[in-house]
Amino acid sequence: xxxxxxxxxxxxxxxxxxxxxxxxxxxxxxxxxxxxxxxxxxxxxxxxxxxxxxxxxxxxxxxxxxxxxxxxxxxxxxxxxxxxxxxxxxxxxxxxxxxxxxxxxxxxxxxxxxxxxxxxxxxxxxxxxxxxxxxxxxxxxxxxxxxxxxxxxxxxxxxxxxxxxxxxxxxxxxxxxxxxxxxxxxxxxxxxxxxxxxxxxxxxxxxxxxxxxxxxxxxxxxxxxxxxxxxxxxxxxxxx
Amino acid sequence: xxxxxxxxxxxxxxxxxxxxxxxxxxxxxxxxxxxxxxxxxxxxxxxxxxxxxxxxxxxxxxxxxxxxxxxxxxxxxxxxxxxxxxxxxxxxxxxxxxxxxxxxxxxxxxxxxxxxxxxxxxxxxxxxxxxxxxxxxxxxxxxxxxxxxxxxxxxxxxxxxxxxxxxxxxxxxxxxxxxxxxxxxxxxxxxxxxxxxxxxxxxxxxxxxxxxxxxxxxxxxxxxxxxxxxxxxxxxxxxxxxxxxxxxxxxxxxxxxxxxxxxxxxxxxxxxxxxxxxxxxxxxxxxxxxxxxxxxxxxxxxxxxxxxxxxxxxxxxxxxxxxxxxxxxxxxxxxxxxxxxxxxxxxxxxxxxxxxxxxxxxxxxxxxxxxxxxxxxxxxxxxxxxxxxxxx
Numbered sequence: 092x093x094x095x096x097x098x099x100x101x102x103x104x105x106x107x108x109x110x111x112x113x114x115x116x117x118x119x120x121x122x123x124x125x126x127x128x129x130x131x132x133x134x135x136x137x138x139x140x141x142x143x144x145x146x147x148x149x150x151x152x153x154x155x156x157x158x159x160x161x162x163x164x165x166x167x168x169x170x171x172x173x174x175x176x177x178x179x180x181x182x183x184x185x186x187x188x189x190x191x192x193x194x195x196x197x198x199x200x201x202x203x204x205x206x207x208x209x210x211x212x213x214x215x216x217x218x219x220x221x222x223x224x225x226x227x228x229x230x231x232x233x234x235x236x237x238x239x240x241x242x243x244x245x246x247x248x249x250x251x252x253x254x255x256x257x258x259x260x261x262x263x264x265x266x267x268x269x270x271x272x273x274x275x276x277x278x279x280x281x282x283x284x285x286x287x288x289x290x291x292x293x294x295x296x297x298x299x300x301x302x303x304x305x306x307x308x309x310x311x312x313x314x315x316x317x318x319x320x321x322x323x324x325x326x327x328x329x330x331x
Numbered sequence: 332x333x334x335x336x337x338x339x340x341x342x343x344x345x346x347x348x349x350x351x352x353x354x355x356x357x358x359x360x361x362x363x364x365x366x367x368x369x370x371x372x373x374x375x376x377x378x379x380x381x382x383x384x385x386x387x388x389x390x391x392x393x394x395x396x397x398x399x400x401x402x403x404x405x406x407x408x409x410x411x412x413x414x415x416x417x418x419x420x421x422x423x424x425x426x427x428x429x430x431x432x433x434x435x436x437x438x439x440x441x442x443x444x445x446x447x448x449x450x451x452x453x454x455x456x457x458x459x460x461x462x463x464x465x466x467x468x469x470x471x472x473x474x475x476x477x478x479x480x481x482x483x484x485x486x487x488x489x490x491x492x493x494x495x496x497x498x499x500x501x502x503x504x505x506x507x508x509x510x511x512x513x514x515x516x517x518x519x520x521x522x523x524x525x526x527x528x529x530x531x532x533x534x535x536x537x538x539x540x541x542x543x544x545x546x547x548x549x550x551x552x553x554x555x556x557x558x559x560x561x562x563x564x565x566x567x568x569x570x571x572x573x574x575x576x577x578x579x580x581x582x583x584x585x586x587x588x589x590x591x592x593x594x595x596x597x598x599x600x601x602x603x604x605x606x607x608x609x610x611x612x613x614x615x616x617x618x619x620x621x622x623x624x625x626x627x628x629x630x631x632x633x634x635x636x637x638x639x640x641x642x643x644x645x646x647x648x649x650x651x652x653x654x655x656x657x658x659x660x661x662x663x664x665x666x667x668x669x670x671x672x673x674x675x676x677x678x679x680x681x682x683x684x685x686x687x688x689x690x691x692x693x694x695x696x697x698x699x700x701x702x703x704x705x706x707x708x709x710x711x712x713x714x715x716x717x718x719x720x721x722x723x
Contacts (some may be wrong), residue, residue, distance in 0.1 A: 197569045199560055202579040204535045210517060212571075212579055214510045219575060221695065222375040235379060242516045247374050248382070259569040281566045286535075 094140040095312045096303075098152050098161040101129065101143035105295060108187040109162050115323035138312045153179055156302025159309060160316075166192050166270060166293035170233050180299040182317050186325040188295030190270035192233055194226075194288035195277050197259050197266075204286050206241045209266070213245035216265070227251040227264035230290075234268045237290045256280040339715070343446060346476050346715055347426045350448040353472040354424035359450050362423045364405030370397040372404055376664055376695040384432045398430035403689070403706055406451045407696040417698035420454035426711075440681040440713055448472075449686070449708030453693065459634060461705050462668045462688060463641035469684050469707045470647060473672060477718045480675045481683065482651050485610060486658030488512070489667040489688075490617075490635060494603045498596040499625035503585050508600070515657075522600065525592045541584040544577070553577045599624055606656040610639055613654035638668065659687065666690045670707070674717040683717060684709040 099120070100106040113120050119134040120141055131141035144152055149163040150171040162185065168175050196203055203209060209224070216224050227249045228234050234248060249264045256276050258264040268290065271277055277284065297320065299313065355361055370387045386398040399405050406423050414421065426448040437443045450468060455461035466483065473481055491512050495505045504525055511518040540559050544552040556577045560567055567573060599620060606616050614635055621632065643649055659669030667688035674683050686707025693702035 197571070198565050199567045199569070200571065200576060201536055201540070201556070201559070201565075202576055202583060207517075210514075211507075212575075215579065216571065216575065220570065223379075226379075235383060238379070242514065244379055246379050248379055262570050265570055281568050 093304075093306070093309070094138055095160065095309045095316075096140045096142055096158040097133075097316075098142045098144045098149045098158040098163075099131075100146040100149070100162065102145065105146050105162075105164075105188055106143075108295070109185075112185060112187065112320065112323050116319045118319060136312065136316065138308075139316065153298055153300040154302065156300045156304070159300060159303040159305065160313065161298050161300070162295055163298065164188050164190060164293050165296050166190060166230070166233070166291055168296070168298060169291060169293075170230050173232060178301050180301060181296050182299055182313075183297040183320060183324065185295040185297060185320075188293075190272055190293045191289055192230055192268065192270050192291040192293060193277075193284045194237075194290065195256070195267050195269065195271075195282040195284050198278075198281050198283045200283075206238070206243055206285060206287055209285075210243050210245065213243075217245070223247045224266060225249045225264040226266055226268055227255050227258035228268035229255065230268050233290055237268075256282060342715055342719075343711055346711060346718075347446070347448055349476050350472045350709060350711075351424060351426055353468065353475050354448075354450050357422075357468050359422040359424035359452075362406065362409055362425050363427060364399070364402060364409045364425065366399055366428065367396050368399045368405055368408070370395040372408065372696055373397055373400060376404060376692065384434070386430050386432060400431050401429050402427060402447050402449060402708065403451060404692065404696060406706075407453075407693050407704070410451075410453055411693070411697050417693055417700065417702050418454045420452075422450065422452045424448075424450045440677065440716070442712060446711035447708040448711055449706060451704065451706035453702050453704050455703050455705065458667070458688070458703065459638045459641055461703070463638060463645055465686060465705045465707055466642060466670055467645035467647060469672060469686065469709065473683060473709065473714065476714060478674060478683070478714065480717075482653065482673050482675070483647070484658060484671050484673060484682075485638075485652060485654045486656070486669040486687075487635065487654075487667060488659050488665055488669065491603070491656070493634075494600065494617075494621070494624075497621050497624035497626050498599045500592065500596055500600075501589060503582060503589060504592065507582075522592075522597065525589075526594075526597050527591055536580065536583065541580065541587065544581050544584045546581050546585065549574065549577065549581075552581060556580065595623070596625070604656050606654070607658075608653060608655075609650075610652040610654040611649055613656075614639065617656075664689045664692050664695070668705070674713075676717045676720055677713055681713055682710070683714050 099109050110120060120131055121134065122131045124130065129143045131143060133139050133141060142158060146163050147167060149161040150167045152158045153161045154172045168179055172178055203212060213224055223245050225247045226234060229251055231248055231250060238244065238246065251258060255267050255269045257280060258267055259282065260280060267282065274284065297317065351361060373385060374382050385400045387395060389395055402425050406425060410421055410423070411417055427446065428444055429447050430444050433441050433443050450465065452461060452465065470481065470483065492509055495508060500508065507521055508518070511521045540555065543555040553573050557573060602620055603617065606613050614632065617635070618632055639649060642652065659665055665687040667690065669687035671682035671685040673679060677683065684707055688705050690701050690703055693704055694700065
């Protein structure tokens with residue numbers, strides 16, 4: 092019979108926290124074959140094939156249906172899958188990987204506290220500087236959807252792969268859309284979050300792909316897994 | 332209608348030839364700007380809202396490029412390359428493909444690849460004459476192709492500004508309403524806020540900072556903001572300067588002092604926005620609205636009447652012309668007259684041609700100054716469909 096494929100993050104904090112969570116649920120995930128390989132299995136649930144995938148690519152794998160399940164941040168799912176409501180089922184919030192996707196502007200913009208204020212300064216800014224205010228972000232789609240819903244379109248996205256929070260000080264963008272956990276990095280870079288600037292409160296999720304091939308047997312294995320994992324999820328995860 | 336079938340290709344080519352001959356005979360230079368354009372100019376001009384409808388890509392060198400979503404901006408760039416002085420008068424015409432992503436899926440009347448035949452004229456000093464001439468040539472070209480059942484719809488983004496003058500709206504609120512006019516949603520909100528005098532946003536700014544700002548003493552005001560930043564250990568960073576921030580704070584401070592808009596002014600603005608109908612009656616309607624205005628009609632209607640007279644002189648039957656105050660509010664870069672030509676055989680959301688005045692565009696494309704500019708483009712596939720008397 093075919094196996095259930097579960098994609099988990101292949102490196103970094105997310106991988107460690109995922110392993111810890113499995114351990115708390117009494118599940119041991121171990122790599123198969125070479126220690127640096129990318130396949131694994133879970134002791135006691137032989138029907139599950141574990142694939143170690145970089146967390147950014149887990150969303151793509153879920154979107155394509157090349158894996159049944161995946162553990163990744165909700166931010167990455169919402170950003171990379173425009174029709175995530177139909178393609179993805181969010182099975183379980185996991186209580187780690189917390190990150191808020193936010194709109195932040197320089198703290199010295201004492202005249203700007205809301206998206207409406209941004210709209211108000213956009214045209215005067217363009218008159219003076221010859222272009223719309225630039226938003227540095229790697230969350231192009233979330234940004235567009237968020238501002239679009241608020242009727243704000245007078246800006247320009249500058250795609251940023253890393254160190255986004257440094258863009259305003261460096262002069263490569265006027266404001267940013269990025270993730271933050273404590274807000275410490277934002278403060279250190281002289282930025283503040285807009286009053287209505289929280290786009291998404293994200294955390295790691297166990298997600299199922301509707302595009303993958305499911306059978307009743309695989310659904311049953313999936314239920315077994317989620318039941319075991321649910322035990323190890325702290326209450327605050329679902330409270331969010 | 333797919334341009335790919337041989338028959339349509341031939342018909343489109345013949346139609347384009349006719350249109351271009353009308354343009355060149357009228358003294359317009361035929362040009363062929365590049366199809367692939369730097370994405371920068373378009374995104375800076377049009378903003379992120381149209382990016383979602385533009386095919387943007389990165390080439391092997393990492394340059395951000397796009398398939399031109401229209402031919403107006405490429406013609407501006409071409410003009411800037413040809414003339415050191417951007418205000419040099421020039422007239423151009425073109426025929427070629429443009430590309431737009433269609434979020435609802437590409438259809439016959441909204442294809443993702445379409446052909447535009449159009450004209451642009453720069454540097455004309457007599458504004459209404461240039462506008463009337465542009466409209467007249469487009470209509471003449473359309474008629475020459477064989478389409479007789481056209482109607483013309485006019486709007487005027489500049490007229491709204493005159494209406495605000497007539498209503499004696501304070502300079503601050505005039506500027507804000509003018510800016511907001513292009514966005515119906517924020518316009519309604521702004522008007523509502525000005526009616527009560529309440530200002531919802533920016534509650535977090537300390538009152539004593541606002542109280543210390545004076546429009547007539549920018550230097551002192553900037554110093555006050557600088558002191559505030561320093562006392563609160565806030566670093567000044569980014570491309571918005573201290574004076575940018577101070578100017579906006581002054582606007583906010585003035586808004587708080589501002590008296591609510593009086594009921595008569597609100598009534599006038601709200602009723603003006605609703606004006607829509609035959610161009611000649613619309614003029615009368617606006618005249619009667621302005622009769623009771625605080626400052627009288629002023630210059631507002633003179634431009635309107637002169638433009639209609641010029642159109643009539645150019646042989647346009649005013650019976651087929653309508654005016655709508657709201658029209659043009661959501662179009663990208665127009666700044667004055669806007670118009671579109673419709674045909675009874677196509678739905679109203681698929682105009683055969685549209686155009687208008689866009690004085691600010693040349694500056695966005697790289698010129699140091701504003702350049703008077705009027706232009707129009709004909710949607711070739713729709714025109715062909717309409718002349719063949721069937722829906723595309």
